[in-house]
Amino acid sequence: MNLEPARPSQTIAVGAIALAVIAFALYCYHTYGADGGFGMLSLLPTVVVVVTALYTKRTIESLFIGVLVGLVMTNSVADFIPALGTTFLDVFMNETVAWIFIACGLMGSMIALVTMGGGAEAFGRWLITKVHTKKGTLFSTMALGLVIFIDDYLNALTIGASMRKATDRVKTSREFLAYVVDSTAAPVCIILPFSTWAVFFSGLLEENNVAAEGQGIDLFINSIPYMLYAWVCLAVVILAISGKLPLLGRMKAAELRAESSGEVLSEEDKPHNVELVGGVEKSNTLNFFVPIASLIFFTWYFDIDIMSGAMASIFVTLAFFGVQRLLSMGQMFDGILKGFVGMIMPLGTLFCGFMLAEINDTLGTTEYVINATTAFMTSQMLPMVAFVVMAALAFATASFWGIFVVGMPIILPLALAVNADIPLVVGAMISASAFGSHACFYGDSTVLSAKACGISPMSHAITQLPYAMLGGVISAFGFLVLGFML
Incomplete structure (x- = not known):
């Protein structure tokens, strides 16, 4: 294991980036916190998690940092600690x-x-x-x-x-x-x-x-x-x-x-x-x-x-x-x-993943992404778009069942309205859930597979990701072809 200390320049750069992210999160709270209309900014905690995990190769810490960023975006400084405690309790009581x-x-x-x-x-x-x-x-x-x-x-x-x-x-x-x-x-x-x-x-x-x-x-x-x-x-x-x-x-x-x-x-x-x-x-x-x-x-x-x-x-x-x-x-x-x-x-990783999902629900991440892509959902394009969007959400949020409680009531009525093939759309959405479970480096299946095989979740996720992405790209193309055929 590489135990060399970080160079001073690296430490300063990381510290500066962290301060910039916190400052931006505070700006988001003061600008949008009152009504919660974060829009694209609702993706910020997830982006922070992915970037931090790829840089540090550590999952629990990366997830917790993403949770903290989300809490800063949605709470005042005085309410930050109580909000963190409430999030812990909400997840524990789930x-x-x-x-x-x-x-x-x-x-x-x-x-x-x-x-x-x-x-x-x-x-x-x-x-x-x-x-x-x-x-x-x-x-x-x-x-x-x-x-x-x-x-x-x-x-x-x-x-x-x-x-x-x-x-x-x-x-x-x-x-x-x-x-x-x-x-x-x-x-x-x-x-x-x-x-x-x-x-x-x-x-x-x-x-x-x-x-x-x-x-x-x-x-x-x-x-x-x-x-x-x-x-x-x-x-x-x-x-x-x-x-x-x-x-x-x-x-x-x-x-x-x-x-x-x-x-x-x-x-x-x-x-x-x-x-x-x-x-x-x-x-x-x-x-x-x-x-x-x-x-x-x-x-x-x-x-x-x-x-x-x-x-x-x-x-x-x-x-x-x-x-x-x-x-x-x-x-x-x-x-x-x-x-x-x-x-x-591994359960600690899953717990932090559920905390991130709770934060994303508060920010309205799933609803924003789905609503932003509905314009592309014609009867031919809907299966492919549904797969890509829900797969990206499942990968980002580590919520492989929960996001479909939100997503299905939006996508399925749209599928009926545009006369899309319902079994095909359902197959696309469930495929998206499987992709997220397979590819997400802090997802339950990834974490438990790594634990069972005696390696870290990041090692497993990084070595597996090219194969998962290959399967995802082929599947997306397949849904596009089937959308026009059916």
């Missing part, structure tokens, strides 16, 4: 945020238990006897992603943690593993009608009166062929694994490092490669498959609720390990706590 914290923490506990019981190690040994090549191991990783399709959190955390040692043995960089894991998370979940994404979006379609009550899932299924980003993303990852698509950007350097020296982790990522707990040396693959199968089953049984599924599967795993006398009860409960605590860092 039911969705609480669910994510508990669900992801329990997933961390589940992974810790499987690791302690030697299940992950046994699975890795078993896989090596079946698959002997790098391509075979990576295609096995992708196949697991297609099997564990119920939820992108479940997908990313389970597969990333399970495949680390198998891919390390064939000299695959953790950056490439994280890319494969993330590419089979949200992109797979949106093209299968039995996932959390299908449940959420089908309900949203019914709320917006484009599908009758109980028929939202039918419209979702009709839109699956038009969810181009998911299909393109899967095609790109297949080409990348097979070597038909050359390595892009920093991924090339990461793979060269791993293949030439066997260093699957960069120096910057080594502090992030923390094993939650040690494992039992002599174990068998049932100690992997039984916990994971119970996790998938109970998540499905409890109406695709990963939090309830994780709780139930932890009880099953405790009983299964207890019968075998693999670990004492004290060791297993210590593992549950350590696994939960091990998720604090």
Whole structure:
């Protein structure tokens, strides 16, 4: 890791830029704060986050700085601290945020238990006897992603943690593993009608009166062929694994490092490669498959609720390990706590991302961007414009479901008014959500995939971004062509 201190000139330049941004934010408050009509200036906090993250390579700090800029824009100096406290409380009391914290923490506990019981190690040994090549191991990783399709959190955390040692043995960089894991998370979940994404979006379609009550899932299924980003993303990852698509950007350097020296982790990522707990040396693959199968089953049984599924599967795993006398009860409960605590860092990133989303809601960022682009939404252009605009918003705000609560009531009535093809427009919007989840460097899927693979979110995001952008450009062109054809 580079620990050289910043040069005085760099420190002065950064300080001057920071003061200029704060001064401009204060100007925005005094000019627009009374009525909140920020217009294009509502994008300022997000721009600050992106620029700061690219410069510092740190996500939590960048997000928090963006939140502070947004609060300065919307509050007086006297109200700044109380407003920051209110934002913290609003996010903490958000039911969705609480669910994510508990669900992801329990997933961390589940992974810790499987690791302690030697299940992950046994699975890795078993896989090596079946698959002997790098391509075979990576295609096995992708196949697991297609099997564990119920939820992108479940997908990313389970597969990333399970495949680390198998891919390390064939000299695959953790950056490439994280890319494969993330590419089979949200992109797979949106093209299968039995996932959390299908449940959420089908309900949203019914709320917006484009599908009758109980028929939202039918419209979702009709839109699956038009969810181009998911299909393109899967095609790109297949080409990348097979070597038909050359390595892009920093991924090339990461793979060269791993293949030439066997260093699957960069120096910057080594502090992030923390094993939650040690494992039992002599174990068998049932100690992997039984916990994971119970996790998938109970998540499905409890109406695709990963939090309830994780709780139930932890009880099953405790009983299964207890019968075998693999670990004492004290060791297993210590593992549950350590696994939960091990998720604090990625959850901190997600929490700050939700704070930024709260600030963007206050500034009216989503409404401004959508309203500014409605002039381009003819029946032919609407699918492509809807995809590009909502993908950009999802990427910028890290809100992959929330912005569609605002966006769908604006875009779908417009689609009906201009007689656009509704399944195509729905497919474009859900594709935009998947793109945002895949590409955003402080998004939940990105953060959790990086955590599961033992690297930093920025390393994962930067190495994955060229592939995500390639998929996004091809998808946008596809929606333009289909808009004129249909």
